[in-house]
Amino acid sequence: MEAVRGRAPGIAVAVAHGVFSGSLNILLKFLISGRHFGFLTLLQLCTCSAAALGLETLRRLGRVSVPPFGLGLSKxxxxxxxxxxxxxxxxxxxxxxxxxxxxxxxxxxxPLFTLAIGVCVLRNGAPSPGVLAAVAITTGGAALAGAGDLSGDPFGYATGVLAVVVHASYLVLIQKTSVESQHGPLTAQYAIAVMATPVLLACAVISSDAAAVWSYPGWKDAGVVALFLSSVAIGCAMNFTTYHCTYLNSAVTTSFVGVVKSAVTITVGMLAFDDVAPSALFVAGVVVNTVGSVTYCAVKFFEIKKKSSYEHLEGGGGGGDLREAPPAGEAGVDREAGGVASRATTDKDAAAGDYLGVWRSVRQLRLAKGGGLVDNMEQQSP
Incomplete structure (x- = not known):
């Protein structure tokens, strides 16, 4: 499993998650601040219902391998x-x-909250010093950037802190579920969308969003309609890549993907909106954040590469296909039972067995001195 991480599938889905997440943030800011769209519960409802209906349709057509929704998936x-x-x-x-x-x-x-919550919930060992350093640098950069702008709405700051804590818990729980469940990320999105849709529908009715949205004057603007539909579609894609990235990589990796893509989001936000001016502290914080993100990527790359090489040695002995040959005695039994094995084949099997015996002796000596090659590797951080 660890050898797969960091290769093409994990990298591709991480990049896709960063693109969709950054695009959604920009679209939502345009829609909420630029077009004064305040029907947030309705937006969530449309995103969940679109995912649920789309996946249910594909499931019935046999295009996706998703089990039908039931009590087991809901639990x-x-x-x-x-x-x-x-x-x-x-x-x-x-x-x-x-x-x-x-x-x-x-x-x-x-990343800081994800790392802390993951250590407590997943209990899979302390993170490596390199990962700790990357998280510390990134968090320090965030604090530095935030010190340059303390003029926001207090309610916005409160919801921002809560959003980070809940988001971190959400990612850790996805990683925990990926280990304990036999289902993949597409099934996770399907089950979550089906369960969330009726809840959000009730919330939309109670909050009067479902009734008030029809009087919203922005529907006459084609740009608003395009922004709304794009937000729904990209929201579905972002949710899937969130699950997929966490399944293939880890909760901390998914959180760092958001840090990496945020440089572009910040640049677009400063150019497109006039609600913040780039101060020296803010720019310095962004630079420090970026350094922390690059540090994490480098640390994880070398950790994965090192552990993959050890697993290679542990399982293959330097890349050769060293399959265990039957002992000479067993070869003789097979020969007598079948009556078709030749003397040359038996000699060849015995020679292979002697060679493997010598190789195993050397390998066991190395393990006795230093412990298991893979077992001594540092456990995967959350």
């Missing part, structure tokens, strides 16, 4: 569903009260 993903709904709600509310760059600053603290 397995109920906790993730609660945190997912709460996290998206807090995110939308914090975007309403914070400037886009300041919202990104809050999100840059996500």
């Amino acid at each position: 397995e993903f109920a906790a993730v569903c609660v945190l997912s709904t709460l996290q998206s709600t807090l995110t939308l509310w914090s975007l309403r009260g914070l400037s886009l760059p300041m919202y990104v600053v809050f999100k840059r603290c996500l």
